[in-house]
Amino acid sequence: xxxNLRGSLALxxxxxxxxxAPASAALKVVATTSEYGALAAEIGGDRVxxxxxxxxxxxxxxxxxxxxxxxxxxxxxxxxxxxxxLEIGWLPPLLDGARNAKILxxxxxxxxxxxxxxxxxxxLAADRSQGDTHVxxxxxxxxxxxxxxxxxxxxxRVFEAHDPAGAATFDxxxxxxxxxxxxxxxxxxxALAPFAGRQIVTYHPTxxxxxxxxxxxxxxxxxxxxxxxxxxxxxxxxMEKMRAENIRVLLVEPYQPRKTxxxxxxxxxxxxxxxxxxxxxxxxxxTYLELIDIVVRRxxxxxxAQS
Amino acid sequence: xxxxxxxxxxxxxxxxxxxxxxxxxxxxxLFAQSPAPAEPEATLRQEIEQMRADYEQRLAALEAKLAALxxxxxxxxxxxxxxxxxxxxxxxxxxxxxxxxxxxxxSGGKNFLNLSLDGLIAAGGSTSSDIEALQTGGHxxxxxxxxxxxxxxxxxxxxxxYFRAQVNVILQIDADGETVVELxxxxxxxxxxxxxxxxxxxxxxxxxxRLNPMHPHAWDFVDQPLVNGRFFGPDGLRSVGARLxxxxxxxxxxxxxxxxxxxxGETLSSFRSVPGETLFxxxxxxxxxxxxxxxxxxxxxxxxxxxxxxxxxxxxASAALGPNGTGESRRTRIYGVDGYWKWxxxxxxxxFPFFKLQGELMRRAASVAAAPEEELPAATxxxxxxxxxxxxxxxxxxxxxxxxDRVGGxxxxxxxxxxxxxxxxxxxxxxxxxxxxxxxLQYNFDHGDALERDEHSLWLQLxxxxxxHAAHKF
Numbered sequence: 010x011x012x013n014l015r016g017s018l019a020l021x022x023x024x025x026x027x028x029x030a031p032a033s034a035a036l037k038v039v040a041t042t043s044e045y046g047a048l049a050a051e052i053g054g055d056r057v058x059x060x061x062x063x064x065x066x067x068x069x070x071x072x073x074x075x076x077x078x079x080x081x082x083x084x085x086x087x088x089x090x091x092x093x094x095l096e097i098g099w100l101p102p103l104l105d106g107a108r109n110a111k112i113l114x115x116x117x118x119x120x121x122x123x124x125x126x127x128x129x130x131x132x133l134a135a136d137r138s139q140g141d142t143h144v145x146x147x148x149x150x151x152x153x154x155x156x157x158x159x160x161x162x163x164x165x166r167v168f169e170a171h172d173p174a175g176a177a178t179f180d181x182x183x184x185x186x187x188x189x190x191x192x193x194x195x196x197x198x199x200a201l202a203p204f205a206g207r208q209i210v211t212y213h214p215t216x217x218x219x220x221x222x223x224x225x226x227x228x229x230x231x232x233x234x235x236x237x238x239x240x241x242x243x244x245x246x247x248m249e250k251m252r253a254e255n256i257r258v259l260l261v262e263p264y265q266p267r268k269t270x271x272x273x274x275x276x277x278x279x280x281x282x283x284x285x286x287x288x289x290x291x292x293x294x295x296t297y298l299e300l301i302d303i304v305v306r307r308x309x310x311x312x313x314a315q316s
Numbered sequence: 317x318x319x320x321x322x323x324x325x326x327x328x329x330x331x332x333x334x335x336x337x338x339x340x341x342x343x344x345x346l347f348a349q350s351p352a353p354a355e356p357e358a359t360l361r362q363e364i365e366q367m368r369a370d371y372e373q374r375l376a377a378l379e380a381k382l383a384a385l386x387x388x389x390x391x392x393x394x395x396x397x398x399x400x401x402x403x404x405x406x407x408x409x410x411x412x413x414x415x416x417x418x419x420x421x422x423s424g425g426k427n428f429l430n431l432s433l434d435g436l437i438a439a440g441g442s443t444s445s446d447i448e449a450l451q452t453g454g455h456x457x458x459x460x461x462x463x464x465x466x467x468x469x470x471x472x473x474x475x476x477x478y479f480r481a482q483v484n485v486i487l488q489i490d491a492d493g494e495t496v497v498e499l500x501x502x503x504x505x506x507x508x509x510x511x512x513x514x515x516x517x518x519x520x521x522x523x524x525x526r527l528n529p530m531h532p533h534a535w536d537f538v539d540q541p542l543v544n545g546r547f548f549g550p551d552g553l554r555s556v557g558a559r560l561x562x563x564x565x566x567x568x569x570x571x572x573x574x575x576x577x578x579x580x581g582e583t584l585s586s587f588r589s590v591p592g593e594t595l596f597x598x599x600x601x602x603x604x605x606x607x608x609x610x611x612x613x614x615x616x617x618x619x620x621x622x623x624x625x626x627x628x629x630x631x632x633a634s635a636a637l638g639p640n641g642t643g644e645s646r647r648t649r650i651y652g653v654d655g656y657w658k659w660x661x662x663x664x665x666x667x668f669p670f671f672k673l674q675g676e677l678m679r680r681a682a683s684v685a686a687a688p689e690e691e692l693p694a695a696t697x698x699x700x701x702x703x704x705x706x707x708x709x710x711x712x713x714x715x716x717x718x719x720x721d722r723v724g725g726x727x728x729x730x731x732x733x734x735x736x737x738x739x740x741x742x743x744x745x746x747x748x749x750x751x752x753x754x755x756x757l758q759y760n761f762d763h764g765d766a767l768e769r770d771e772h773s774l775w776l777q778l779x780x781x782x783x784x785h786a787a788h789k790f
Binding site: 236 | 789
């Protein structure tokens, strides 16, 4: 009886230990939003498993800090965040709950995507009467595809530090990504080149980096100030500006109020174009390059139709 | 009387402390600019200069490194000339790939100490002539007209690589117009213990149930549920102590916590409380701490599941076990279960729309000593209470909610309103102009044996939030 009991105790202990040990050798990566998740999967391949916190279709400024994400972050080897305060409303409580020293600020497992990226729209003062401005600057920098080059480098460097045996894989995946990015960049630039200097209207200042990269102007917003809901007088001014300056394309994201955008567009026979900033929000956009590709194509088509 | 005076003196000292802290804070930027004055400042100044030089040196090294990286990249692909103007992408393949707009990191705007200040002000009235008895919470509206419910200052940040800390100092204005200062919370939490462990120590809200550890501005209603007021007193269950939490290695969220805290004071009204106060009609006496069982012990378990992409539940069970102050070896045991369910669509905008269902059920059993003068025998009383509330964020920034509240227990002690039955029904409507402000209108219908008659109250609440306030848990 006794040896049996001891044996089963040992077995139980072994089971417990194996439950706490990593289930597989793959690096566990948590990404705050899906463009980082998609890039991590592209660079890491089979050597990583990726969990993304925010759903690609939801407002990234307001994500619930769900407890299941605390579990994912507790087990994570690597956390990829934008780092420009987009996630400030939900990442800190998740990190507190996750109690994982590997991904704390400054830890080797923490990837801050915006490190080394020049951010736009840095406010002169931290003043909330100017709306929900981000002190660090506009956090939607991943919509300039050139910035993805910086981010994949960050990701690859951290992956290599955690999994030196995978360095060659990561390097070749980065190289392959960059080749495809460069080819696409030429394609995208050519597609949007005929519309250089054209203005577009957006709901929120999400498309500042995108328009800057491709020679468009996205300086008119349905929100009077970032994060502040559109007021009728403001919308009237926007409609007047669209009429006076012949602005005929209005971009709207999956979570933004489409009816408001439609009402404004209808006034000037403008086109409402469905775009998004996160891979997975539109069918056929599972990778980052597919996402930018669809956005460029839709914007170019709309601008052409309205020429 | 003496105790009161001591309290007043302590408050005075505390106010003086806050005042000097504020003065210090205000002086900080001035200090950096003013010429080196007295000796201690001069040394400090030297140290700061030393740190600055050190920092600049490191920055220069980093910049050099960055420049080296940049030039390496530039060799591979000709970089854009630095220019504030948007650069068109080179169209011809011969121009090569564009270089990223690399300049500086955008991770500015971070402080060592996050400061925030939250104000909750109420206005309204009630048919009740004794609103302080009707409203059981210390942050509830207390009078016809206006009430400063809570002015909460929060100091929060990372202490070092091992701890974070948070201090909540609250100010209120009581019915007599007197300002009351209270050290509500002051605790440190570990950040990097292994094996899913986390330690918290200091003065903090006991992690019992869902609502007790929440600050008033995070509540979905103007006032706290009746059961919280009756079991934990007006200011919630909180004390000095320590808490150990373990995130279990399960696939779902599963956390076990145990809190040990002092069991005396005005925030422990069901336990050792304050001598001179009463519990079920028995006067509270001084009681020594002879063993660990004379402290407040609060185990809790909580688990959460994502039912789908849009639905999450969080369930918990807690117990608060400790001595009470009616006599030697007298104990109070409070058990509670809590549940929270939230639905939010995958294309939520500003976090709306949503449905949130939240409820707690608690049962209290207290063995109390006899009170011969009042002809009250030694007895064990049990009572229970709970609330259930549904909130519907029907469109961006707007929420309607309904809460039903109940408390009541043994009828063995009819003279004590601490056991008599009460019901409350509270519809509420909230509008959030932004996430930093809100306006809330709430009606309360109060009914029950503890009241002489049914009462009707209407309250309007304003919240404003300044500064960098830490985000809330799910």
